[in-house]
Amino acid sequence: MTDRSTPGALRVSHRVLRLLIKLNLLMGILILALLVASLVAEEPVMRAPAVGGAVGSSALILGMRLIMVFGIGAVAITHTVLGRLLAIVETVTVGDPFVIQNAVRLQKIAWAVLALEVLHLVIVAVAANVSTPKAPLDIGWDFSVTRWLAVLLLFVLARVFETGARMREELEGTV
Secondary structure: OOOOHHHHHHHHHHHHHHHHHHHHHHHHHHHHHHHHHHHHOHHHHHOOOOOOOOOOOHHHHHHHHHHHHHHHHHHHHHHHHHHHHHHHHHHHHOOOOOOHHHHHHHHHHHHHHHHHHHHHHHHHHHHHHHOOOOOOOOOOOOOOHHHHHHHHHHHHHHHHHHHHHHHHHHHHHHO
């Protein structure tokens, strides 16, 4: 029995991933613009209501800029994840998802998601080190076991895909 919703779901996934890639790149451009603005016009940027008037706290300003740089890095890492996931969806669309290249893509996604989680911890550490009661830098940190389990799941799935693809190649070689 064929699932008739799959082609539609794949089209939607493809479109959503393309949109997320564009939004992610836009986010990177906006973070870069904010970083440049903080270097060119530090006082007006740091007096913005969203910033809370960080002018005068050089450690806080430096920490915020460092977080922006890490944010740009996170955009690059997220771009890797989204691009690899889009490539996997495209192989499913053509009907041949169990290939070694998808195993490699899944492993790269796993490493990228791990990097994002580590980067999240680094950003939390930076924020904690520059935050003061007078000038708090609250980035809304939370620990999620789910995200760390997702990293493990991705590594396992990458191995499953690799094993399945190799078994398929061996089977095709015997026929």
